[in-house]
Amino acid sequence: MKMHQSLGQGKNLFTGYGAGHVLINAQRHDGNLIVSSDQLAAWSAPDFASLAAEHFETLLAYRPEVVLFGSGASQRFVHPRLYAALTQAGIGVECMDTQAACRTFNILLAEDRRVVAALLAI
Template sequence: MKLHLNTRTNQNVFTAHGAGYVTVNGQCFEHSIVVMPEQVFSDWQPQGFDALNESHFVYLLVMKPEIVLLGTGAQQRFPHPRLYQQLTAAGIGVESMDTPAACRTYNILMGEDRKVVAAILL
């Protein structure tokens, strides 16, 4: 599915997604990534939803977002709250949704200049 055109050339937006991939500013990723408006991190380690652990969420803590959008793949799934407890204790919201919804929601929030992070599991 193609998403909307990025008119802000200096910020990262999801430009497409499909089975097993997402595209950020035209660059295709086929592994788990973390996307912020100003940077893409391709070293996020989980190899899928069932591999998530606390350290994967602690990785996101240092980015100091307002909200983390967790894209859980083709299906919406919910990690155990103990995994992201450090984020909620720091006042950071965590929303789980399927990956297409996470991509769309990220683009909207980023367009509103919110401090959003999309953690996408592929």
């Protein structure tokens, strides 16, 4: 699916997604990712079944208000103990499928929210 860009330059914006990839500012990215407004990195989380607290603790460095966890092609919920460090720091965590996380990221970014998407590949 192609999405339309509506924000200014210099911000990471999801412009599309498909099987196994997302487009950020019209550039294709495969694999698991951490995306903030100005940073993009591979996420060391191998898959949903292997998620550990350490995978979510790495997100603290981004200092987000909210983390959008994209669980892949279908919505799956992570046990709260895995993201307890985020909750204890006052950071909200929302679980949704990766496509919904991409769309929600763009909306929150347009509202100038400090949002981070932690995405498992679709």
